[in-house]
Amino acid sequence: MNKLTRFARFWVPALALLVLGCQGSKPPAAEAPATPSQYLIGPGDELEIFVWNNRDLSVTVPVRPDGRISTPLVEDLQAVGKTPTQLARDMEAALSAYVKSPQVNVIVRGFVGAFGEQIRVVGKATSPKALAYRRSLTVLDVMIEVGGLAPGAAGNRAKIVRTVGGKRSEIPVRLEALLNDGDLSQNVEMLPGDVLVIPESRL
Numbered sequence: 001m002n003k004l005t006r007f008a009r010f011w012v013p014a015l016a017l018l019v020l021g022c023q024g025s026k027p028p029a030a031e032a033p034a035t036p037s038q039y040l041i042g043p044g045d046e047l048e049i050f051v052w053n054n055r056d057l058s059v060t061v062p063v064r065p066d067g068r069i070s071t072p073l074v075e076d077l078q079a080v081g082k083t084p085t086q087l088a089r090d091m092e093a094a095l096s097a098y099v100k101s102p103q104v105n106v107i108v109r110g111f112v113g114a115f116g117e118q119i120r121v122v123g124k125a126t127s128p129k130a131l132a133y134r135r136s137l138t139v140l141d142v143m144i145e146v147g148g149l150a151p152g153a154a155g156n157r158a159k160i161v162r163t164v165g166g167k168r169s170e171i172p173v174r175l176e177a178l179l180n181d182g183d184l185s186q187n188v189e190m191l192p193g194d195v196l197v198i199p200e201s202r203l
Contacts, residue, residue, distance in 0.1 A: 012179040038083045039108065040117060042132070043067055046110030047079065049091065052103040057095070062111065071096050084108055088166060119190050121146045123198035124153030134174055140187045140198060154201040160188060161195040 041047070043065050051057040061069050067080030074094045079087050084106040095102040111132040117144060119131045126147030131137075139160070149155045155175035162169050171188060175198065178186040190196075 038085075039111070039132075041079050041082055041084065041087060041108065042115060042118065043080055044130070045079075045108055046093065047084075047087075048107040050105040050107070051091075051095065051099070052105075054102070055100060057099070057102075062110075062128050084162070098185050117192045119192075120195045121198070122195060123158075124150040124155075124200050125196075125198055128198075133190070137190045138187045139175070139196065140178060142190060143175065143179060148179060149198065152201050154199045155179065158196065158198045160190070161197060162191060163193060164191070 041063060043063050045063045046060060046201045047063060047069060048060045049058060049069075049071055057072050059071050061071055063069055063079050067078060068076045068146075069079045070076060071091075074091065077087075077094060078088060082090070088104040088106040091104040091106070092102050095104065117133045119133055119137065121128050121131070121142060125143070126149070130144060131142060131145050143149075156177060158173045160171040160173055164172060173188055173196070174183065174186045177183040
């Protein structure tokens, strides 16, 4: 056996094992980042229902407090808790009894959101109301939405009432320090279901 043959018999299998070992040790591919949760329709939202090639069936309707909507040919259809796409498919199923192959688009024009996703502002705000939650929403964003503090508000005694896993907690927020003095340490990030309570001044 010549030297070249001996070299091939020993080193070729060794190199093959080395290559296979390196391939087997590759790290797993990174998972795709999670996409943000889709918007869920809530009571008080304003919906534009567009039915292709059927102008008479295309309407803009509010979501009633009972969570349902009424449109031409479709009465009392549940809307709350669904995405606009899910509601569009349900509308198509309901309209298929009257229209051949209906195609429906649902567009949310006025956002409030499902009850569990809402941010509520109560007490001495200029315009206390419920707001739709969105990612990275902060106390400052909320105060801009409600027009700031109302006269007689005790802004530095405000608090966020938060319920997580059935446990309720209260987070003090000094709104006057945030709004008047620019104290960004008070700019707390809001979570779905938070209630911002602004008490009245004791004076």
